[in-house]
Amino acid sequence: MMGLARLAVTTERLNLDALIRCVHDAPISDGSEGTGAVASFLGLVREYNLGRRVVKLKYEAYEPLALRAFERIDNEIVERWPTARLALHHRIGVLTIGEVSVAIVVASPHRADAFAASRYAIERVKQIAPIWKREFFKDGDVWIEGATTDPDDAAAREEAFRLACV
């Protein structure tokens, strides 16, 4: 059986268990202790955003660049947390309330690293992944735009580290 890619942009429904197996079965870089902690994060389509009731969302990505952003985040994580192993999938297309838009899993020997790296990953995804979100309401829709973050912006990275509490 082909192994699941650790990093992906996909129209398929996200499968957390598959992502966990993907990082759990993978050898940890230093090979010294084994996996003791797996921290996961799921981002879901929330029913209300900024006070508006959401009917559905549509995610659009510049896929090749999004994958490169994920690879960059993966490298940043290994650099800061050498024993951590990341899996990161983002769904695109139309999603309804309660569906999972992003799934992040980090396995590591100890829990502090797994928690910090998973938080760091989602902050960096929000900062640098070229993925846009269109919210549909009962009577209209809007593209949600945010700040543009240069992937090389050191201040943005620092902010992600700060939120990851390291």
Add this chain to the structure above:
Amino acid sequence: MMGLARLAVTTERLNLDALIRCVHDAPISDGSEGTGAVASFLGLVREYNLGRRVVKLKYEAYEPLALRAFERIDNEIVERWPTARLALHHRIGVLTIGEVSVAIVVASPHRADAFAASRYAIERVKQIAPIWKREFFKDGDVWIEGATTDPDDAAAREEAFRLACV
């Protein structure tokens, strides 16, 4: 179908997906925004601990008190993060390498709360749950003991909040 208990001590294999459904389907206290974030934590039996190669672990609990500790943690979380919803299962009995001993899921409208509350939950479990761990090696075994923490110890709670980065 009977709903899964949000808090449990069990000899059964832990099922993260079932725990996620359990908090995801549950109404969030303030009912205002819906679930936007689900943070999870799995503690696994690590192959090496303190430099020793582990063959298997045995967890033993004082079950009724452990459940009360979980209820206490649940209350502490709702008090600090009113929109968060916790599920917390701890396995007991004999576990081999790579098996999941504890599973924690927190759903909330926003990710900051889900991350913080899930980290807080595992720190509090380690502090106050009457669950003991026996490590078996190739040629012997040892009970792992730690500090005794009074559940009312405010300093311990503060430390858990600090690790949760709040």
Add this chain to the structure above:
Amino acid sequence: MRVNIRVFARLRDIVGAAELDRDVPTGTTAQRIWDDLVEEFPDISTYSGSISTAVNAEYAKMETVLDDGDEVAFLPPVSGGELPG
């Protein structure tokens, strides 16, 4: 009156049982039960400074006076998981 004593982890190993029933006089405290247990199983004395106590599955002080039928538990330090780092 009769109380049910529960011990865990290494305490349980030393005592050789998870539960013991003991007949004790009215007014007996958890501390007194522990002291009697130490007399019976001297190897557990190293835990005198570190155990917690629960009465009827609620944390309690060692000075708690027991009632007939009470369950008193002596809890060694919890595992605490991994060391920091």
Add this chain to the structure above:
Amino acid sequence: MRVNIRVFARLRDIVGAAELDRDVPTGTTAQRIWDDLVEEFPDISTYSGSISTAVNAEYAKMETVLDDGDEVAFLPPVSGGELPG
């Protein structure tokens, strides 16, 4: 030479297509492509201060000189998810 232009999200809505092919002179920069696009679709001009650019799926500066067959993408600000709190 010919370049392939890619636009996303609201830019794509305004332009009415995800991709456009344009014949441009040798030495054309990403900035020049954008300026021509603004002329063609004036409603996108509000993005002139906030777009990022990628050339062949790598982030690039607006001053980047394009080659024949290059793919130049104009990226509106990413969604950034929820507001703080």
